[in-house]
Amino acid sequence: MTSKTARRRFGARAALLTVPLALAGVLSATATAQATTHSSQPSSLTCQGKSIDRKAKVHYRTETFIKAPLRTIWDLQTDVEAWPTWQNPAIPVEMKRLDPGPLRERSRFRWTIPVPPGMPYPPGDVTIVSTVRQLQPGKCLRWTGPLDGPGGMHIDGVHVWNFVKVRGGVIVRTEESHTGPQVDKDVPGSTEMLGQGLEIWLRDLKKAAENR
Secondary structure: OOHHHHHHHHHHHHHOOOOOOOOOOOOOHHHHHHOOOHHHOOOOOOEOOEOOOOOOOEEEEEEEEEOOOHHHHHHHHHOHHHHHHHOOOOOOOEEEEOOOOOOOOOOEEEEEEEOOOOOOOOOOEEEEEEEEEEEEOOOEEEEEEEEEEHHHEEEEEEEEEEEEEEOOEEEEEEEEEEEOHHHHOOHHHHHHHHHHHHHHHHHHHHHHHHOO
16 A cells, blocks of 8 residues: 555545545545535534534535435434444444433544554554534534544544435535644645545445435
8 A cells, every 4th residue: 555545545534533434535426426515505504503613724515315214314323333334444443432322412422543554653543532512303413523643643623414304305414624733734635535535424324324
């Protein structure tokens, strides 16, 4: 594996905070057709009036239509410890809830991802602790969380999800922002990798929901 390939994979799963289970690489034509990026949707998504970090240099928005019941989609998205069963990791990821019961405001969950070989960071684990800030059942989710890893790596992220029931299914919209020296020094590249991860997340969610 080349260092460039490793960097892209790591960026999509670890350094970019909320997509450690996504498969990196060039988006397929199908995934692109299913989603509309933030470039054509200037207003930020919100959950109970709160949005991403609008001052962040790195942010991305996309959406897809899922032909499945809203309850199915919501249950998949809020059962965070079960994400590895329907997402497709190329790097082992451990997901752990830090509190009991259904996902709700102030719920916390931890992602643990090993640093892949060939990356410009010391060996070790990347840890992300996400906290649900806003949640409206069947409507929206918003969580925040820092990423910390070897070599002083630190990124702050804010992630918003909207679920809109329409005829025949649900439109799922998502938007995320990242701040930190590792992403701010390469805004186009960081935005590209963030976008890849979010597109693939939606693709996997769509597949899992429609196959149930």
